[in-house]
């Protein structure tokens with residue numbers, strides 16, 4: 001029997017935020033969330049996802065803020081629960097804030113599991129929480145799980161949770177302290193290619209590009225342009241710089257498929273379309289971007 005030396009057991013504390021990102025755990029979280037099944041508000045899967053988020057935030061020592069309200073939608077009244085987990089909160093009332101966000105609800109469609117669309121965004125934020133639990137930042141980092149991003153699809157609606165939260169932060173004055181907002185969406189796609197989303201704040205995209213370059217991941221970022229209506233738009237609308245970190249080409253593209261690819265909003269959005277490697281590339285790049293912005 002060979003006993004590994006202490007330094008080879010992988011128990012050494014990571015020296016940086018991006019090195020603290022555990023892609024194996026992120027993949028496990030994605031599988032766990034996908035196993036909950038359909039996850040639009042009111043479903044058992046949605047409640048299980050909420051509980052998982054709260055359990056991880058508690059384990060990781062986050063300060064939790066709830067943003068609960070009832071949305072009036074074309075499909076009726078829907079209870080909406082945005083969840084905010086805060087890390088490295090100082091006593092300074094002017095401490096800058098940076099937000100990493102993603103939606104945890106799924107499309108309201110029978111049999112839709114959303115391993116990538118809803119699952120990967122939920123999971124990568126859970127792994128961000130695990131990384132932040134042991135890493136100091138000067139900025140206050142908020143992880144925001146938005147709800148009812150997908151809407152009811154009675155009338156092409158959506159973005160309910162983000163709209164409500166962005167307005168609340170504008171109204172109570174906290175938006176002035178928010179230095180930026182990165183939205184993670186569909187970034188578990190095993191064929192990862194993050195779009196240069198046209199409405200996003202260019203200066204923040206440049207920071208992500210610099211981080212990707214440093215990690216040798218440039219080929220996965222900003223190789224094509226597109227415009228996506230996503231949660232980041234609501235934060236841009238209240239003056240917060242924001243980037244949609246979105247892989248907008250999910251599976252084959254073309255006239256026979258949805259505009260975001262063959263697996264987008266299809267019941268084939270399952271775990272076999274997600275990879276640990278894509279979660280690793282996105283997770284490490286985003287956390288290094290936060291480190292660069294924290295200097």
Ligand SMILES: [Zn+2]
Pocket residue numbers: 107117150265
């Ligand atoms: Zn979607």
